[in-house]
Amino acid sequence: MAFVKKAPPASLAPDQEPLALPELIRNLGAENAGLRQQAAHDLAAHPETAYALADRLPQEDSIAVRTAILTSLIRINTSEAAESLLPLLSIGNASLRNDAISALQQMQAVSLPHVKTLLNDENPDIRIYGIYILAAIQHACVCTSLLRIIETETHINVWGAALDALAECGTPDVIPVIESSLQRFDNEYGQFAVKFAIQRISG
Numbered sequence: 001m002a003f004v005k006k007a008p009p010a011s012l013a014p015d016q017e018p019l020a021l022p023e024l025i026r027n028l029g030a031e032n033a034g035l036r037q038q039a040a041h042d043l044a045a046h047p048e049t050a051y052a053l054a055d056r057l058p059q060e061d062s063i064a065v066r067t068a069i070l071t072s073l074i075r076i077n078t079s080e081a082a083e084s085l086l087p088l089l090s091i092g093n094a095s096l097r098n099d100a101i102s103a104l105q106q107m108q109a110v111s112l113p114h115v116k117t118l119l120n121d122e123n124p125d126i127r128i129y130g131i132y133i134l135a136a137i138q139h140a141c142v143c144t145s146l147l148r149i150i151e152t153e154t155h156i157n158v159w160g161a162a163l164d165a166l167a168e169c170g171t172p173d174v175i176p177v178i179e180s181s182l183q184r185f186d187n188e189y190g191q192f193a194v195k196f197a198i199q200r201i202s203g
Contacts, residue, residue: 033062044072054084105136124155135165143169167197
């Protein structure tokens with residue numbers, strides 16, 4: 001799922017002036033991939049361009065440029081940068097979708113306020129992506145949020161994803177809630193998932 005970060009393009013020569021923001025934005029759509037990559041790298045210094053960077057991703061065919069864009073969004077690390085990646089979770093390009101998930105996971109606390117939106121989405125796949133992001137965030141509220149999902153979720157795949165994530169951070173006191181949730185999914189998969197999660201939590 002994670003994308004590989006590559007070294008940024010070489011810095012400008014000492015006698016070269018940094019490009020103005022409008023030119024960097026233009027270069028982000030240039031025909032030359034090297035120009036696009038350099039622009040994507042340089043735009044990390046301009047947090048206000050987060051949406052412009054993310055908007056480029058669906059049409060970008062260069063892996064190096066895509067990596068530079070995602071790396072810059074991670075470096076910008078603002079709420080807007082995280083929000084700009086959310087639409088990518090609904091696209092058909094699995095590789096780009098996974099890259100967006102990985103970037104949101106790396107943004108940590110900046111992504112957290114947006115996870116609630118994902119977890120409330122009517123599409124169960126989006127809710128699962130929200131769980132993937134939530135589980136990677138190092139915050140005290142993560143286990144509580146996962147437990148709430150297990151208590152209320154009606155889609156078995158989303159419930160299973162939350163159960164799997166909770167098994168990584170849960171303590172034995174959550175086991176009764178896990179066992180109770182089996183009433184909604186009392187089938188072969190549900191029984192296996194609950195048994196496996198309890199075993200992992202119990203050590």
